[in-house]
Amino acid sequence: MMKRILLLINSILLATGTSGGALVMRLYFIHGGKRIWLSSFLETAAFPIIILPIIISYIHKRRRHRSSALISIKPPLFLASALIGLLTGLDDYLYACGVARLPVSTFSLIQASHLAFTAVFAFLLVRHRFTPYSVNSVVLLTVAAVVLALRSSGDRPAGESSRQYVIGFVMILAAAALYGFVLPLMELVYKKSRQRITYSLVMEIQLVMCFFATLFCTVGMIINNDFKVIPREARDFKLGETKYYVVLVWSAIMWQFFFLGAIGVIFCASSLLSGIIIAAFLPVTEVLAVIVYKESFHAEKGVALVLSLWGFVSYFYGEIKQDREKNKNRCPETDLPQSLPPNA
Secondary structure (H helix, E strand, O other): OOOHHHHHHHHHHHHHHHHHHHHHHHHOOOOOOHHHHHHHHHHHHHHHHHHHHHHHHHHHHHHHHOOOOOOOHHHHHHHHHHHHHHHHHHHHHHHHHHHHHHHHHHHHHHOHHHHHHHHHHHHHHHHHOOOOOHHHHHHHHHHHHHHHHHHHHHHOOOOOOOOHHHHHHHHHHHHHHHHHHHHHHHHHHHHHHHOOOOOHHHHHHHHEEEEEEEEHHHHHHHOHHHHHHHHHHHOOOOOOOOHHHHHHHHHHHHHHHHHHHHHHHHOOOHHHHHHHHHHHHHHHHHHHHHHHHHHOOOHHHHHHHHEEEEEEEHHHHHEEEHHHHHHOOOOOOOOOOOOOOOOO
C-alpha cells in the first residue's frame, strides 16, 4: 500500500513538472528572458528542497532504529549519481536551447520522441523486451517528429531565422534522446547497487544528481557572465522586475517536481512508466500552450499530435497486455513484487 501511495504522489509530481516546467520556462523567454544557461540552471537549482523530506525521514528512522545515519548513500552509488547528474546538466542545457527557440506546442511534440529513446535504451541497459506495440510506438513517434520538421518554415516565432529554428529543433531532439538514456541508466543503477534501495535513499540520489547538474550549469553561467546580467534583465523584463524573480522561482520549483517525480516513479515501478507519464502529459502541455500563449496549431501539428497519442496508446496497451501475460504465467509460490530492488 505504501509503495502505491508513493507511486501516486510521484506520478502527480512528475505530471505537474512536465507541464508546469515547460510553460513557466517558455514564459521567461516570451517576455524578454534570453539567458539559456540561467534557464538550464533553474531546472535543478531547487534541489535544497529535498533536504527537508530527507530530515523528516531521518527523524522517523531514528525513532525506530537508534543507529540510523542522516546520509546513507555510499561512495559507489554517490559516484554513479554524480555522473548521471552531469549528464542531466547537459540535458538541461540542450532542453533550454530548444525552449528558447520553439513554441511550446512544437517542442512538446518533439519531446514526445523521448519515449522511443527510452524504450530503445531500456532494451539495451535493463533488457526490457520489445513487443510489436513498442515497435509501432517508436515508428509513430519518429514519423510525428518528421511531420513537424516539414513545417519548420511556418512555425517560427517572429524575428527568428530558419537557422535558429532548426538549431532549436535539433537541440530538443538531442535532449529527448539524452533523457531517454538517463531514465534507464538510473534504473540500471538501482538494479546494480549493492545498497538496499529505499525511498529515503532515492531522495539522497536525487540530491546528489541535482547538485552536480546545477554545478555543471553554474560553470556555464559563470563563463557566460549570466550572474552579472540578471539584475539588468530583471529591470527590462516585460512583466516587471518582481514578476521576473517570481517566474525564476516557480520555474525552479516546477522542475524540481519533475525530477523528483521521475526518479520516484523509477523506484516504485520502472523507467518505462516514468517515460510513459511524461509522454502522456505532453499533449496537455500543448493544449495549455495554445490556450495560454495563443500559439498556432496548424494541420501538421494536429497530425503529429494524433501520431504521438497513437504511439503512446500503442505502447501503453502493449505494456498492459505484457503484464497480464506475466501474471497469468506466474506461480503463486514464486510471485514477488516487481518494485522490490534485486538486492532487497
